[in-house]
Amino acid sequence: MSGTSDRIVAMGVLEHVGYKNYRNFMQVARRCLADDGLVLLHTIGKELSITTTADPFMTKYLFPGGNMPSIAQIGAAVEKSFVMEDWHLIGPDYDRTLMAWFENFDSGWDQLKAKYGERFYRLWKYYLLYCAGYFRARHVQLWQIVFSKQGVPGGYETVR
Numbered sequence: 001m002s003g004t005s006d007r008i009v010a011m012g013v014l015e016h017v018g019y020k021n022y023r024n025f026m027q028v029a030r031r032c033l034a035d036d037g038l039v040l041l042h043t044i045g046k047e048l049s050i051t052t053t054a055d056p057f058m059t060k061y062l063f064p065g066g067n068m069p070s071i072a073q074i075g076a077a078v079e080k081s082f083v084m085e086d087w088h089l090i091g092p093d094y095d096r097t098l099m100a101w102f103e104n105f106d107s108g109w110d111q112l113k114a115k116y117g118e119r120f121y122r123l124w125k126y127y128l129l130y131c132a133g134y135f136r137a138r139h140v141q142l143w144q145i146v147f148s149k150q151g152v153p154g155g156y157e158t159v160r
Contacts (some may be wrong), residue, residue, distance in 0.1 A: 004034045011042040014069050022069060022077035030081045030149065036149035039082065039147040045069050057130070061123060068140060069084075083149035085156035091141040104156055 008029050017025050029039050039055060049070040058066065069077075078084065105128065109121060134140045 004032055004037070006034045006037040007040045008033055008037065009042070011045075012155050014041065014074075015063070016041040018065065019067050019069065019073055022073055023030060026077045026081055029147075035149055037149070038085070038152075041074070041143070041145045041147065043074075043145075044068060045071065045074070045143050046140055047071070050071050060109050062127060062142070072160070074145065078147060082149065083151040084097070084145065085148050085152055086144075086146040086158045088144045088158070089141055090144060091138070093113055094142040095135040098135065099129050102128040102132065128153050 010025075014022060014025065033039060043142065044070045047070065049072050050067070086150065105124060113121065135142070146158070148156065
């Protein structure tokens, strides 16, 4: 990649690049970011630093090779590269989002079932409800983290 941008948004990327590539990913973001720019990292994360996907269902059906980063892994990936301007936890909101997705999926299923079949329905029902439960139980989090190269002069003002 070449050139620079004043804003970089990475949504749902870190979970798929692999823990060995977190630092490389963030170094590319730094290289592509203007000196006064900001990076928004939107990622699902866990409290434990693990290097494999522990859940067989997710590995087999939805996210082969996926891995949720920990706070420590993100910290190591940005060390000496970025200033953290903001870390916003929105996991409790994601529980409600997943439940709304399930309700929409379930209520619209009659229009989809001829095309996709019962196996598809069971897979997505399980996935959406499983993930909502994981967020509700606080086993996983959803974070939005803002980084700058050298710190925002006068401080970063968060929008919530």
